[in-house]
């Protein structure tokens with residue numbers, strides 16, 4: 454594809470650092486940083502490199518890619534799957550990544566509801582008939598808040614001696630700045646967007662008049678979303694059938710009647726703390742971890758005082774309650790009432806849930822005390838009244 458041509462074919466003549474494709478992707482990342490879209494669709498996503506970069510943007514909760522060529526999408530799509538670390542430490546945000554096989558010339562409900570639509574080096578690959586339908590699909594039907602379109606600037610081409618007609622054999626056209634800008638301005642006018650022009654890939658000194666190597670239009674919708682484009686928020690009866698690779702049964706039963714414009718080829722749902730199952734795991738681990746630290750501090754304190762006074766261990770409960778300051782500083786604990794302090798009774802250590810809840814991480818994960826109680830119920834050993842985490846330390850040393 455376009456992204457490597459400077460390096461492969463024309464080394465020594467014009468070389469961009471970073472490579473031009475990276476500059477385009479960085480441009481999109483910066484745009485994401487500026488507008489913080491939650492739902493982003495990349496049309497003509499090819500090998501999904503841009504999608505892969507975008508999955509690290511923490512504001513994004515829905516990422517989708519669409520391309521007319523399945524084989525190129527599948528090449529590296531595994532990179533869009535969650536990693537083991539995503540399960541070990543689920544993120545706060547939810548993230549779903551979907552890939553669709555289809556054309557930007559067709560409207561499909563799966564393309565609705567996006568805040569940002571990116572079309573990087575796509576339009577010059579479209580046939581005339583597809584290019585004609587493209588504005589209605591993207592700006593009329595999808596109608597996201599922001600659309601970014603990049604395409605080669607043909608005025609830069611004379612700086613590439615190897616380029617006779619177009620930069621890539623699959624390009625159907627390459628526009629100069631006036632051609633791109635008049636198309637973009639007309640599209641923006643028709644669909645009520647504003648558009649600003651920029652680019653990446655600076656021309657060499659003395660050749661500034663040719664403009665950027667890649668020209669970019671950033672379109673911003675002037676008015677709030679229409680009801681049609683907001684449809685994806687509600688369950689939609691699809692205009693076209695969208696099937697997953699696993700819907701073979703359906704294909705078997707109605708092979709002749711299903712005409713597929715858009716087919717889902719990949720879907721990954723990332724583990725997230727928004728999912729109760731992952732939240733519960735995280736809370737239980739954090740509660741046990743916090744309680745263990747408190748227990749250790751408490752026992753160390755008890756042991757040192759015990760050694761100091763050489764007193765009767767059965768009297769520990771009343772005598773060895775530590776000051777909260779003992780471990781509050783080191784653990785960054787929030788304020789806790791004195792009456793709720795942890796204590797040792799014989800071999801059993803009691804750590805009130807209110808103490809554990811006052812630790813920032815537990816507090817932040819659960820939000821409310823009631824939620825903490827609900828999430829750990831049945832998962833952590835509690836005192837009979839359910840108010841404290843209980844540890845029996847009797848056999849602890851033996852185990853160690």
Ligand code: SAH
Pocket residue numbers: 454455456474496497498499500519520521522525555556557558572573574575578579583
């Ligand atoms: N955006 C990528 C790839 C650009 S190449 C990048 O910046 O690297 C253009 C891509 O558009 C190709 O992967 C091609 O398969 C895809 N494409 C061409 N016509 C299309 C159409 N009608 N609908 C969707 N994708 C199309």
